[in-house]
Amino acid sequence: MGLIGQKKGRLSILALSRVEERHYGLERFYRCKCDCGNIIEVRGASLSGKNPNTQSCGCLQKERTAETRRRIARESSEVNAMRRDEELIGKRFGRLLVLRRGEVLTLAGGAKRPTYVCKCKCGTECQIYATYLLKGITKSCGCLRKEVTAENGRKLQARRRAERNK
Numbered sequence: 001m002g003l004i005g006q007k008k009g010r011l012s013i014l015a016l017s018r019v020e021e022r023h024y025g026l027e028r029f030y031r032c033k034c035d036c037g038n039i040i041e042v043r044g045a046s047l048s049g050k051n052p053n054t055q056s057c058g059c060l061q062k063e064r065t066a067e068t069r070r071r072i073a074r075e076s077s078e079v080n081a082m083r084r085d086e087e088l089i090g091k092r093f094g095r096l097l098v099l100r101r102g103e104v105l106t107l108a109g110g111a112k113r114p115t116y117v118c119k120c121k122c123g124t125e126c127q128i129y130a131t132y133l134l135k136g137i138t139k140s141c142g143c144l145r146k147e148v149t150a151e152n153g154r155k156l157q158a159r160r161r162a163e164r165n166k
């Protein structure tokens with residue numbers, strides 16, 4: 001049959017391993033070595049077609065399934081991101097109004113963090129991590145913190161003055 005020595009997909013056909021008698025004739029089985037190292041037995045009919053269904057020991061299908069699973073996970077994370085956009089855009093967080101989706105920033109560790117472009121009441125536009133908005137960590141472009149610090153500074157000065165005047 002001339003199959004021995006051929007390569008079909010990932011399978012190298014090593015030798016005829018056995019035959020079985022069928023009503024249409026002999027069915028040949030071949031011992032094949034897959035690129036991944038597995039040795040399997042494959043029906044000659046699966047190997048000799050123009051478009052052989054059997055091109056690996058099964059590892060190819062497994063990889064395809066894994067790839068499909070990854071793609072679905074990727075798509076569902078995009079869907080989640082779009083849902084979060086809907087939840088955030090147009091909302092106010094403290095002094096910030098969320099205008100649109102910002103860049104996705106990559107942290108030092110490689111983790112990706114989506115951001116949103118927000119407009120602060122003071123007129124400044126800034127990019128804020130979505131998680132910071134949701135957790136209430138960031139409520140302004142930074143002006144709020146500056147004011148609070150200034151306010152605390154004033155209080156501190158007032159207290160110091162009061163203590164000096166005792």
Ligand SMILES: [Zn+2]
Pocket residue numbers: 010034035036037038056057058059060
């Ligand atoms: Zn394999």
Ligand SMILES: [Zn+2]
Pocket residue numbers: 095120121122123124140141142143144
């Ligand atoms: Zn501001």
